[in-house]
Amino acid sequence: MLPLVQIPQTLQKHLQGYRSVFCRSAGFAQVSRYLTGLLLSPNKTLQGIHAQWVWPEGEGVQRRAMHAAVFESAGWTCEGLMQRHRQVVAPAHRGRGRAVLSLDWTFAHHPYSEKIYGAKAAYDYVNRCWSRYQTVVTAAIANPHRVDGVAVEVQYPNYEREELAYLEMTAQESYEQMEQVHQRLEELLHYQKNRLAYRKRTEIAGAIVRQLEAGGEFPQADYAFDCGVLSRPLTQLIEASGKHWVSEIESSRLILWQGQWQRVDGVAQTLRLEHPESFRPKAVTCRNGQKRDIWAFSKTVRLKKYGSKRLVIVHETADLSDAPRFLLTDALHWDSARTVATWSYRWPIETFHEFAKQVVGFESAQLRKEEAVKRHFCLSCVAQSLLQATPGSGHSSERFDFAQNHEHTIGQRLYTLGREALQQLLEMTQGLLAQGQSIAQIMEVLMPA
Numbered sequence: 001m002l003p004l005v006q007i008p009q010t011l012q013k014h015l016q017g018y019r020s021v022f023c024r025s026a027g028f029a030q031v032s033r034y035l036t037g038l039l040l041s042p043n044k045t046l047q048g049i050h051a052q053w054v055w056p057e058g059e060g061v062q063r064r065a066m067h068a069a070v071f072e073s074a075g076w077t078c079e080g081l082m083q084r085h086r087q088v089v090a091p092a093h094r095g096r097g098r099a100v101l102s103l104d105w106t107f108a109h110h111p112y113s114e115k116i117y118g119a120k121a122a123y124d125y126v127n128r129c130w131s132r133y134q135t136v137v138t139a140a141i142a143n144p145h146r147v148d149g150v151a152v153e154v155q156y157p158n159y160e161r162e163e164l165a166y167l168e169m170t171a172q173e174s175y176e177q178m179e180q181v182h183q184r185l186e187e188l189l190h191y192q193k194n195r196l197a198y199r200k201r202t203e204i205a206g207a208i209v210r211q212l213e214a215g216g217e218f219p220q221a222d223y224a225f226d227c228g229v230l231s232r233p234l235t236q237l238i239e240a241s242g243k244h245w246v247s248e249i250e251s252s253r254l255i256l257w258q259g260q261w262q263r264v265d266g267v268a269q270t271l272r273l274e275h276p277e278s279f280r281p282k283a284v285t286c287r288n289g290q291k292r293d294i295w296a297f298s299k300t301v302r303l304k305k306y307g308s309k310r311l312v313i314v315h316e317t318a319d320l321s322d323a324p325r326f327l328l329t330d331a332l333h334w335d336s337a338r339t340v341a342t343w344s345y346r347w348p349i350e351t352f353h354e355f356a357k358q359v360v361g362f363e364s365a366q367l368r369k370e371e372a373v374k375r376h377f378c379l380s381c382v383a384q385s386l387l388q389a390t391p392g393s394g395h396s397s398e399r400f401d402f403a404q405n406h407e408h409t410i411g412q413r414l415y416t417l418g419r420e421a422l423q424q425l426l427e428m429t430q431g432l433l434a435q436g437q438s439i440a441q442i443m444e445v446l447m448p449a
Contacts, residue, residue, distance in 0.1 A: 001042060003054045003446045005428045007032050008420035011039075014389050017088045018382070023075035030061070030069035031076075031379070038383040040417055044361025046070065054428070054446055070379075071372035078374045081382070082151060083215060089141070089148040089385050090217040097144040100287075100345035101218060103205045103225040104140075105155070106353040107133040108363045116366055117373045120157035136377060137204040141218055142348035144287055146388050149352050149381035150218075151208045154373055158198050163191045202231035209234065213241045222246070224346035232305045235330060244331040246342045251326060255311065256302040264326050268313045271297055272320045279315055282337045286344040295320060296336035303328075312336045356380050359387070359410060387413050 007015070015032050022028035037049025050063040093099040110119045111132050118134040139151035167187065175181045199207075205225070212218065223238050223245040230247040238245045251265035271278050279295040286292055297313040312327040314336070329339050356362035360383040365376040392408030393416040425446075432442050443449075 001052060002040070002418065002421060003425060004033075004036060004040065004052050004421055005054045006421075006424045007036050008040075008417045008424070010390050010417060010420060011036055011386060014386050018081070018084055021076050021080050021084050024073075027069045027073050027075045030066050034066070034070045035379060035383050035386065036417075036421075038360045038380065039387055039414065040421060044364035045366065054425075071367065071369070071375050078371070078378045081375075081378050082211075085378075085382055085385065086150050086212075086215055086217045089150065092146060092148070092389075093141055093143050093218065093221070098345070099141055099143040099218060099221045100342060101150075101212065101221045101223050102140050102142065102346045102349040103138075103208065103223065103229045104346075104349045104353070105135055105137045105201050105228070106357075107131075108136050108357075109133045110363070110366065113366050115368050117368055117370050118154045118156055120159075122157075134373070135201070137201055137208065138349060138353070139205075139208045139212065140349040140352045141221060142287065142345050144289060147348040147352050148385045148388070149356065151211060152374075152377040152381055153204045153208060154370070154377065155199065155201060155204055156197075156370075160191075160195055160198065163194065167191060202229060202234055205229050206231070206234045206237055209237050209241075213237075222342060224343055226346065230328075235306065239330055244329060244334070244342075246327060246329045246331075246339055246346070248343070248346075249326045249328045253326070254304060261304075264311070264313075265324075268297075268324045268326070271313070272315075272324075276320055279313070279320060280336075281318075282335075282340070284337050284340045284344070286341060287348065288344075292316070292340075294336075294340060296340065298336040298339070300332055308332070310334060310339070312339045314340055352384065355410070356384055359414075360384050387417075390416050392416060393419060 011032070015035070019028060022031065033053060034046065034049055037052060038044055041049045041052050043049070043052075046067055047063060050061075050066050053061075055061060107124060107126065108119075109124075109131055110116045113119060113132070116134070119132050121130065121132045123129075124131040124133060135155040135157070137153045137155060138149060140147050140149050142148075170187075172180075172184075175184065209223070222243050224247070225245070226248045227250050230249065235245060235247075249264065251263065253264050254261045255264050255267065257267050278297050280297070282294050282296050284292045284294055293316075295315040295318060299311055300308055301311045302308050306328075310329050310332050312329070314325040314327065316322050327339055327343055329342075331339070334342075353362075360380045362377065362380050365373070367373045367376060387410070390413040392412030429442060429446075432445065437445075
């Protein structure tokens with residue numbers, strides 16, 4: 001574990017863009033230290049990050065004070081931070097090729113913590129096991145060169161079934177005391193309040209789109225998402241903003257085909273067997289610049305609730321033997337190649353989720369309050385973008401021989417920050433030696449016994 005003595009110079013430079021969000025310089029300094037720890041500390045909890053910092057003599061900060069500045073201070077808000085974050089990253093997505101906004105959700109796992117805000121024991125269909133996790137709805141902007149998280153919201157779990165079971169179990173035919181009536185009425189009001197306050201993932205995604213469009217930082221970016229996010233209110237909102245969207249749909253979706261409502265997978269099967277020539281070969285340039293050969297059928301069809309949309313059925317083999325993918329878009333003038341190319345921008349949000357969990361401690365913080373959890377997730381988004389803005393180094397090191405000359409890997413960027421942190425530590429040690437302090441005294445400063 002490398003002791004941290006100062007914020008690396010590269011981070012200091014990029015963090016200046018966020019200074020206006022924070023009222024107090026002391027609070028900004030604590031948040032900057034926390035962001036540095038999210039990137040460089042092996043233990044990405046606040047306790048682990050605080051323990052890694054070496055405080056100048058007479059300027060030590062208690063862990064409780066750091067916790068208050070990062071998670072409780074009224075001097076900044078999550079909304080203000082994310083709005084400023086979008087303004088900071090927006091220039092990196094102008095003039096660098098096509099940019100697409102993607103919407104999705106992920107699970108933040110906390111299997112051994114029962115009191116963390118938003119965490120509920122439920123079946124995890126990704127890992128196919130029971131677990132305890134938070135459901136986090138996210139939005140990311142991607143171009144051919146980078147991906148940035150631009151919105152994050154925690155979905156509070158739905159306890160309606162448990163609350164209703166409790167009400168049914170404790171129901172009585174009559175109440176003898178007025179105090180019992182008051183207590184029962186309070187329980188019923190709490191149940192109704194919680195039921196009305198619960199928001200589905202699609203509702204949260206719609207709220208995120210409103211935030212993004214109100215800010216106007218990405219005026220040319222269309223949207224891509226999967227069938228779990230697709231909803232009529234969401235598509236109406238995107239279309240009202242003058243933008244287009246692409247979504248995958250489930251194979252059981254009904255479409256109006258030859259005057260009858262039929263499942264889309266049944267239509268695809270009929271076309272494959274009776275009219276294979278309707279699947280035309282296309283060359284698609286994906287987000288990463290790679291060329292993909294596909295065989296696609298495209299047609300404007302009618303769906304219930306959604307009206308007329310363009311359906312694209314995609315195969316990746318010439319003999320049409322693979323399982324087809326079903327894409328839907330409101331852009332009736334797009335051909336199948338452009339629809340699939342837009343859909344390829346949906347996958348970087350999965351990279352963002354993996355990056356946030358493995359590199360910047362998305363699942364590390366164990367916090368009990370809603371505001372604290374939201375702040376940690378927002379700061380994780382900022383840390384992810386800060387690392388992407390960091391230039392890579394270590395080209396002369398054998399460990400990075402695999403990297404291409406034009407590529408800067410995550411490891412190389414972390415290497416840059418780690419090298420700067422080590423240099424700051426050596427400079428501090430050199431200063432202490434110049435003051436005549438012994439090795440034992442220096443060790444007591446860096447790593448107290």
